[in-house]
Amino acid sequence: MAQKSNKRVTVSLPYDLDLEFRGLASKKFKFEKGWYSKAMVDAIRIWMIYNENTLLKEGISKLSHFAGKTMWNNLKENSVRNLEFKSNQEILNHVLNYFNNESPYIQNLDYRIYEQNIKICVDCPCITEKNEDFMLEDLIYKYLQPISLASRAGIEDITGNTYKLSKVKIGSLNKIYLKKIDDISRSI
Numbered sequence: 001m002a003q004k005s006n007k008r009v010t011v012s013l014p015y016d017l018d019l020e021f022r023g024l025a026s027k028k029f030k031f032e033k034g035w036y037s038k039a040m041v042d043a044i045r046i047w048m049i050y051n052e053n054t055l056l057k058e059g060i061s062k063l064s065h066f067a068g069k070t071m072w073n074n075l076k077e078n079s080v081r082n083l084e085f086k087s088n089q090e091i092l093n094h095v096l097n098y099f100n101n102e103s104p105y106i107q108n109l110d111y112r113i114y115e116q117n118i119k120i121c122v123d124c125p126c127i128t129e130k131n132e133d134f135m136l137e138d139l140i141y142k143y144l145q146p147i148s149l150a151s152r153a154g155i156e157d158i159t160g161n162t163y164k165l166s167k168v169k170i171g172s173l174n175k176i177y178l179k180k181i182d183d184i185s186r187s188i
Contacts, residue, residue, distance in 0.1 A: 006037070046137070068149030072157060075150060088158040095154060099147055106143065111151065118163065120151055120176040136170070144168065148176045 025039030075095045085091050100109050108123040124143055152163050155178065166179035
């Protein structure tokens with residue numbers, strides 16, 4: 001397949017903004033060939049993701065619920081096949097252990113149910129500790145988002161209740177909080 005050529009565009013930026021952008025971009029890409037273009041591509045992609053989420057805000061909950069249920073069902077089907085469990089809780093533990101066992105970035109994943117709310121703790125030290133190339137977006141989109149979506153769908157499947165993502169704390173130990181809701185129309 002032929003490689004698509006790049007499109008040359010001309011944009012006008014405030015001088016100070018361009019100077020600040022070039023300073024950060026040159027540190028990341030170390031003035032290697034095409035460094036400014038690579039930085040612009042990164043910036044445009046991040047802008048698109050941010051604005052897509054903003055524009056889809058009204059429908060993002062339905063979309064995330066669908067994605068979570070799909071992930072949960074695939075994980076459950078593929079990881080519990082030919083295994084016998086005594087309870088749905090054991091199925092959830094087994095599926096969540098999949099993230100611990102299969103991801104080289106997750107060392108500990110644990111959850112607690114308290115007052116019908118759930119706290120999921122995810123330890124990703126090789127991403128967050130002493131990693132100069134650490135990107136917060138990678139942590140969120142590649143690890144925390146799939147875990148929170150699949151976990152919420154699994155817990156909803158097991159308990160029959162509806163949950164919403166109420167809070168995420170990012171740090172040396174990442175925490176995802178799911179809150180049980182009584183009125184389903186408020187979550188979707």
